[in-house]
Amino acid sequence: MYRRKLKALGHHHPESFDVHNDQEFRNLVVWLEDQNIRLYKIEDRGEIRDVKSSEWLKTFRKYLDDLKCPVDLSQKVSVVDWLLAHAVRVEYAENAEKYNNVGQMDQSNQTEGLGESSLDDSLMNLTVDNPDLKAGVTSLSRLFSLPQHPDHFVLLQAVRSLIEGKLSSLASKTDKKSDKKADIIPLHKVDLGFDTGDSAVNEAAKIIRLLHVTELRELQTRINEAIVAVQAITANPKTDQSLGRVGV
């Protein structure tokens, strides 16, 4: 499941890496730290490099803390995924220009056949009840600290709206555009207008209403954009001062 990230980072056997093999796992951690992450100075990497040590797990736990990894070590699979993603981020941040150029060249040269070659079989043949998909959605939702839901489709939608709203490049762009920070109104200062008799339900109702208002606002903004586009064609406001006459 880490094949792409491992390959991207230049791992020597991305196809056969087995996260449940403890030795491979420990070696990978050391390799990532040495090659990409480089959180510690070389002379301070002694303990983490000592993969045979009985204290290694303790060292690793501290390492994750130092990295501010949000995933708990009990979820080893997710931790590895996070480490790999972090390494990719570091690698990209250091060589952004290089990779951006490659991306552009790729786009111009390889638009053909992209569909088949880059989407591997596992994605092409993905079905809704695929257990891998379920597991993936569940671990994603844990990463985002979303409450669990029995229907992984509902969870996936929640993950999607969270990413769209908070993490996508578009969202971060609009955040920057409105350069002043959004005003934060404490929930208890929001007026619900009615009382359900249950404070938790009241709060939920307030949240739903605020979300609803936000959605309406987005819709109205899109409508306004459409109106502005039409105005570019139809609008021709005129004034003629000679018509004006002041009354008595």
Place this chain on the structure above:
Amino acid sequence: MAHHRTFKEECSFIDRLDDNSFLIKKGFVPNMKVEGIFYINDSLEKLMFDELKNWAGTQGIGGFLPGVKQIANVAALPGIVGRSVGLPDVHSGYGFAIGNMAAFDMSLPEAVVSPGGVGFDINCGVRLLRTNLDEKDVQPVKEQLAQSLFDHIPVGVGSKGVIPMGAKDLEEALTMGMDWSLREGYAWAEDKEHCEEYGRMLQADVDKVSPRAKKRGLPQLGTLGAGNHYAEIQVVDEIYNMYAAKKMGIDHPGQVCVMIHSGSRGLGHQVATDALVSMERAMKRDTIDVNDRQLACARINSQEGQDYLKSMAGAANYAWVNRSSMTFLTRQAFGKVFKSAPDDLDMHVIYDVSHNIAKIEEHVSFVYQGAI
């Protein structure tokens, strides 16, 4: 009436509910279907009762009908539901008191619509524009700015506007309301959101607006009119609710705003006059009894009632186009004086509120409001 009541006798029909409201009980005027209520502060309370006292002193002969009597007369109109309400700007008006609000149940065949309830200046209202200017930016150029506004927005009785309009433009404006202003580029896309009814009443029918009304309205678009109408440059004095104010783009005392108070000019007046004439006939035909001739009305479901609502909606649309045109001209005037685009001056509409209008609202009732 057999005998005229004394002021004291009249007052026996009016109960104080609390510090700020009074109830008008049935029997205060004949045929009251519901009770009346009005809201006051100390000075308004004195005014209301002085009006009644003077009127009672003249035994009801001569002088104008006091506001309390008018609220009660409205409570006697066929089809009224709830109460006849006098809002806190209440005083004597035409038929209805100014600030008199009433709802009618459209499912009742006898329910009426009365042009007096809407008023002669159909869809008269106030609109507030904000700017990102501060009082100190405006002080040094006050004279130029005022002059620029006068140049763009002609005022007074018989004034004519600077926006060229043909007969076809006017018909479209009456039909489309602010959508016309948008299409022609006199309004910003966001403006509509801040208006009641999104600046357009859909039931407008230009064919129900008389040629005379159209003729009066044609040259007047983009003019303020006279009387209590105004376009004012105002300064924010005090902010009571910071969250709400910020949402409206008001964030500090001293911020400069522009308020425009105007309506449907001669066109609306003519629509109301035309309706009153046709309704007098309808009242005779349908034997509708009212306490005051000024309360001329017609059944909502009669031809006259429907025609009035359609022409009123056209006049309401005219008023929104008028305020939008003046918004456009205000933005131009500011743009010229401050040598920047109205966009950069952040000249958005904060609100546009109508106070002379009849609307069909949910619960299938029928609501008038009249104020100022």
